[in-house]
Amino acid sequence: MQVIPLSLTSSHHTSLVVSLVVQSMLDYGDIDHDARLLAWYQRQGAWAVAVNQQRLITGIVAVVKLSDMDRDALFWLEVRPDYRQRGYGRALLNWANQHARQPLVIRSVVGAYPFYERLCA
Numbered sequence: 833m834q835v836i837p838l839s840l841t842s843s844h845h846t847s848l849v850v851s852l853v854v855q856s857m858l859d860y861g862d863i864d865h866d867a868r869l870l871a872w873y874q875r876q877g878a879w880a881v882a883v884n885q886q887r888l889i890t891g892i893v894a895v896v897k898l899s900d901m902d903r904d905a906l907f908w909l910e911v912r913p914d915y916r917q918r919g920y921g922r923a924l925l926n927w928a929n930q931h932a933r934q935p936l937v938i939r940s941v942v943g944a945y946p947f948y949e950r951l952c953a
Contacts, residue, residue, distance in 0.1 A: 833890075833919060835927045838879040846872065849879070852892050858910055858941075868908050871896050877907060878931040882920045890915040893924035895932050904932040905939055925951055 838845040849872050853863070860867045871877060877896035881889050891911035898905045906928050911920045925948075929936050938948055 833882060833884060833923055835880050835882050835893075835923050838881060840872065840875040840879070845879075848881070848889070849892075852881075852889070852910075856910060857913070858908075860908075868894065871907060877904070878928075880924065880927050880931075882911070882924050884915070890918075891920045891924050893928050895928045895936065897933075898937075901937060903934055903937050905937040921947060922951055 838849065850869065853860075853866055853868050856868075863869070871894065872879070877894055879892070879894045882891040882893075884890050889912075892908065893906070894908040895904050896907040897903070898907070906925070909921065909924050909928065911924070938952070940948055
């Protein structure tokens with residue numbers, strides 16, 4: 833497993849992020865107003881993907897400074913369902929914590945609370 837940073841200026845990485853947003857199981861609004869794409873196109877934050885040994889993308893993470901707070905927040909962390917509970921989420925969260933400019937704020941949907949409680953306790 834490896835976590836690879838994405839370049840906000842790379843057209844290849846832009847295509848990758850768009851593809852991952854389209855495949856996402858999370859709802860950030862309709863595709864024309866998806867907050868993840870807006871943040872990416874505005875070149876906000878730090879982004880990375882997790883890959884397995886076969887170089888298949890297994891998850892993504894984004895750390896972005898939100899407009900309603902003066903701190904970095906975990907903006908998007910998602911692992912493909914068939915790769916969950918294998919350490920990819922933990923690796924992406926660790927990367928996010930390392931790339932936040934101060935202690936990372938985590939805002940989450942209720943269903944993800946157990947994941948963050950387990951890793952952040």
